[in-house]
Amino acid sequence: MGLTRRRGVQQRTIIIAVCVLVFLFWQTPILSYCTNSNPGTSEESPSYISDEKAPVLPAEEKIPRYGDAKYELPCSRLPGANDTVMIIKTGSTEFTDKLPVHLTTTTLCYPNYLIFSDHEEHYQGQHIIDALQDVSPDLRASHPDFELYRRINERGRAALAAEELNRVPGDPSAWTGHTDNPGWKLDKWKFLPMVNRTYQEYPDKKWYVFVEADTYILWASLLQWLKTMDHNEPHYHGNQMAISGDLFAHGGSGFIVSQKAMKMVVDHFYEHKEDIERFTDIHWAGDCVLGKAYRESGVPFTFSWPVLQTDHPGLIPYVEPDGQVVSGIKKRPWCFPTVSYHHVDAPVVEDLWKFEQQWIGTRDENDTGFLRHHDFFAQYTIPRMVTPKTDWDNVSDQNEAVVETFEDCRQLCEKDSGCKQYSLREGGVCRMSYAPSLGTKADGVRSGWMVDRMWSLHDNMPGCTDEGWL
Known part of the structure; x- marks a missing residue:
């Protein structure tokens, strides 16, 4: 005692x-x-x-950005931050449950970040990018997996039925995914197009860190880790998973990609897009599809557990x-x-x-x-x-x-x-x-x-x- x-x-x-x-x-x-x-x-x-809440800004105000002296935070200006892009992947069926908290917390620390969903919109001063824009037009227009996508692009998130929305936090089934949820059927198609668009937006950054809206990254620790690696080498780091012999980085744990590896997989995507989409069609996990593309593009995979957790x-x-x-x-x-x-x-x-x-x-x-x-x-x-x-x-x-x-x-x-x-x-x-x-x-x-x-x-x-x- x-x-x-x-x-x-x-x-x-x-x-x-x-x-x-x-x-x-x-x-x-x-x-x-x-x-x-x-x-x-x-x-x-x-x-x-804690009872103390992160600041919630009125919707019409611009969310404070990196460098605004009025909103300086301990996480601001950490060495290596400006060399890094954070990419948050979400979807319309979980959007309002999981994304808003990041706009008043984690993203305030990031000088560079992108938010991808299955519907392009402006939300609380943020540009939400359609992760599926680069999927072949014929698939988006007629494939059964894109039925939800077609609906929300016509009427926005208001087109969602209650049973399509993310289950309430704490529901045990939510911890293993909802393969019957239309949003999950769309999710597997997002990974490679999202990587491609990210590289188009930020071709010159050293590091790209991909997370989901229910992932938390210890920002200072991440930057210390990146300092130990060379972005000119092909790095693809993640919490190791395997499906039918294909090793890949678990998307929910977050995965880290160097500039060299981004270029290699994006080049591979352009050369083999049709084959990749055929494989995606018969698969169920987009992070596995991405892992296969990294392997085939010549990028080695580094097992990163227990640094990254599921x-x-x-x-x-x-x-x-x-x-x-x-x-x-x-x-x-x-x-x-x-x-x-x-x-x-x-x-x-x-x-x-x-x-x-x-x-x-x-x-x-x-x-x-x-x-x-x-x-x-x-x-x-x-x-x-x-x-x-x-x-x-x-x-x-x-x-x-x-x-x-x-x-x-x-x-x-x-x-x-x-x-x-x-x-x-x-x-x-x-x-x-x-x-x-x-x-x-x-x-x-x-x-x-x-x-x-x-x-x-x-x-x-x-x-x-x-x-x-x-």
């Missing part, structure tokens, strides 16, 4: 210092990041998301289910830098962005300039485990018992020295876990954590050695 109290004092001291610095040097409402060091202390407000930051496994250190793999995520997370809904995007602004603005000059997974666990995850949360599932799945109250469930966990967290479900079902997990929103579940044991796990994990980026 003494260690925990000392941490609490240190955290409060740091936060007071941050607030003073913010007031003196930035003095702007967009920088209201100073929050309680133990967020969510009331069980009536169980979410781990999942939510609250679900990354750092230990085995029995609480033991993850073993049997060459790369232990705990020790590696972290750059991306996927399946991140709008409130978590906002929370991560505020966290990163604080981290960039207050880190010591001797810091590496990036976060490793163990840093993220200590600085982001554990502080959001301090208070029990209602309608939240921390994925406890061991030692099930039936109890009368949430307190009874906590006491069962406390009596088991290996238990690190617990949850109570409808019917009084208490579950515990030896592995830490922040988890995600879930109706009818109440979750709690043994925070001292989380700190003990952190402090007693085997030390890292010389792990680099990959």
